[in-house]
Amino acid sequence: MxxxxxxxxxxxxxxxxxxxxxxxxxxxxxxxxxxxxxxxxxxxxxxxxxxxxxxxxxxxxxxxxxxxxxxxxxxxxxxxxxxxxxxxxxxxxxxxxxxxxxxxxxxxxxxxxxxxxxxxxxxxxxxxxxxxxxxxxxxxxxxxxxxxxxxxxxxxxxxxxxxxxxxxxxxxxxxxxxxxxxxxxxxxxxxxxxxxxxxxxxxxxxxxxxxxxxxxxxxxxxxxxxxxxxxxxxxxxxxxxxxxxxxxxxxxxxxxxxWDRTTAARLIERYRVTGWTNIVTMAVDFLSNPDIGQYDLSSLNTIGGGGAAMPEAVAAKLKAMTGLDYIEGYGLSETMAATHINPSDHPKPQCLGIPVFDVDSRIIDVETLEEKGPGEVGEIVSNGPQVTQGYWHRPAETEAAFVDIDGKRFFRTGDLAYYDEEGYFFMVDRVKRMINASGFKVWPSEVEGLMYRHPAIHEVCVISSPHPKRGETVKACIVLTPDAESSATEAEIVSWCKEQMAAYKVPEIIEFVDELPKSPTGKLMWRALQEEEWKAKA
Structure with missing residues (x-):
């Protein structure tokens, strides 16, 4: 284009x-x-x-x-x-x-x-x-x-x-x-x-x-x-x-x-809204409104979004109510929104879509950078006109975020996926350590960095914990300083966090521990804590 x-x-x-x-x-x-x-x-x-x-x-x-x-x-x-x-x-x-x-x-x-x-x-x-x-x-x-x-x-x-x-x-x-x-x-x-x-x-x-x-x-x-x-x-x-x-x-x-689901329904009816871009949790809330059947939604001709995969049952309810497929897409802040979107006339469920105009997207091996074929899992890399020039005042991180393939500069997304025989991409997992809470991306290292400002915290490890509505929520495992062991409370630390960071980053769960697991080289073994948390709450 x-x-x-x-x-x-x-x-x-x-x-x-x-x-x-x-x-x-x-x-x-x-x-x-x-x-x-x-x-x-x-x-x-x-x-x-x-x-x-x-x-x-x-x-x-x-x-x-x-x-x-x-x-x-x-x-x-x-x-x-x-x-x-x-x-x-x-x-x-x-x-x-x-x-x-x-x-x-x-x-x-x-x-x-x-x-x-x-x-x-x-x-x-x-x-x-x-x-x-x-x-x-x-x-x-x-x-x-x-x-x-x-x-x-x-x-x-x-x-x-x-x-x-x-x-x-x-x-x-x-x-x-x-x-x-x-x-x-x-x-x-x-x-x-x-x-x-x-x-x-x-x-x-x-x-x-x-x-x-x-x-x-x-x-x-x-x-x-x-x-x-x-x-x-x-x-x-x-x-x-x-x-x-x-x-x-x-x-x-x-x-x-x-966001207000009733106001949204009234506005769609009143102004004959034709398109609505949202996140999955918004669509779920909208459809769960017991009065949704009272509103005329017939003007809509496209509904879609991303943030997380749309559950099949919710997509089916949306289709039955509006006759529309939920069009999912995929993109990042580094790509100024979408690099992949499902075609409106042939979408696939719980799918990232296909590369949009002028985007060259491939799957590569995380370690060897070898290009993968259909059905093989690897990291998504993308080249296109919407890709960032790099990170502001961070040349080293910029260099690490890109890889050259066939003489072209590809951005490394950190997301694991595969594509099928028709070129549709499907998410599998994340290479990077990240928590996805209702579509909001929470980076544990950032939250940890902010929490270390609290005088009572000696060590902290932030992990995800399963949540019935958000999918995942934020948990902080904390080793207190000796002086704070008898006085620090979970509520006080949560209150402090709310003053320092965005609400969606604030740990919903605080657990005080005697020590955090570390490798022989002293590296924090966050993945062990993560797996233990999900196994315990399975």
Missing amino acids: TLPDTSVFTNLQISALRYPDHTATIYYDAPMSYRQLLTEVEAMAGYLQAQGVKKGDRVLLYMQNSPQYAIAYYAILRADAVVIPVNPMNRAAELEHYIADTGSRVCLAGQELAGFILPMLDSTDLERVVVTSYNTYIDKETDLDLPAEVAAPAWSKDVPGVVSWEQALAGNHKPAEHTAGPDDLAVIPYSSGTTGAPKGCMHTHRSVMATAVHRAFWNLSTANTVQLATLPFFHVTGMTGSMNSPIYSGSTTIIMTR
Whole structure:
């Protein structure tokens, strides 16, 4: 597929030129046209440049799904800067890392997150925070149930270094000429690594453009497509499927700040939603709504997602209710969402799909790098236009993440899989040590690194434990310091963790142990603990 040789921002510019009065977003019954979206993007871009944001500078984007998220994202790109999407669940230690690692001086944040980011103005190099209140963009007459963050009164505090969203827009600053091109950096989403702190995946406008365009063509999207956005925009799947791709097509996106199965069903019926990208746990919850049969879902023509394999029984229920197959796909932060998707006219259950446009994906032996044939298990490696340029300021890890095959550079995913005779890929296991809790990836080494900051912890090993709803959950096996053995409690450590890291990373189970198993060379034998845990709870 021939991709546009332009920046991602130009997709909005072109859609606004083609469809100025067409609805770009609907947010709890409040519509926004493409003309208005572009106007506010230009104003915010001008404000950012007035604050000294220059080409290539990194800007934190720390908010939940909302029209403001799309405005902020495209304003950063319009200013020739680089978006640093931050998980709204991230807390102190994680925010400090993002600011220090990227050198960001400006952050655009939701008001419910202000309490976590504002202390960074005193303790880090962060200089300016723009705070937005979601309720200023909703229809005040809506009969939809509003999440607490959306219903909350607008921000009105006077804090040094902080301006409100409205103040920033009211400055009417005009941005300079847009000069970013396809090979300039556009977005750096963070992917937690096996060696501790999260690492930034460098994506150019070209790689972000690739998945936006691929998805539009894979799903045959047009300006008349209506997409329900329930996946978070900070995550590459939501960013691509529910924001960047619809804007490329000139489509309409129905935005939800928080997941609510009843609100989702009402929005599908009310706005004749045609496409919905989600994660499996969301689809399961949606279908388990006892009142789901009351809603008209006939407008839907595509439902899909990933995060975990879709259970066959749930897929069958979805098919019976809507006549649609659940279209599964596969991708990573390093590939700006999908490298593999199931064809809509011939999907296979619990399958990653086939490589999308211009992706060369193979299975290789983890140790010898020898290429495998159909049915043989090995590591997935991929070459394609959406693959990251590497990890921000981590040349050694970048080098280790790629392998050359037939003169081409392939990214090593760390996932074990095989492909069948028709070229469909199927997941088998993970090479890397990782916990998959309801589709959220938790890297034990990162959690361990944060937990070692607790003064009572002498040693810690984080493993997965089976969970009836999440599939897996996080467990921490802890050796306490001698001073803390009589005073430390599980509840206190969990409470401390909640202040330091995203909620989905916080250990749900704490076990105090006398010692952790180690190899003769002193290496922590986490796999032994892991296997013992799953065997005990089988």
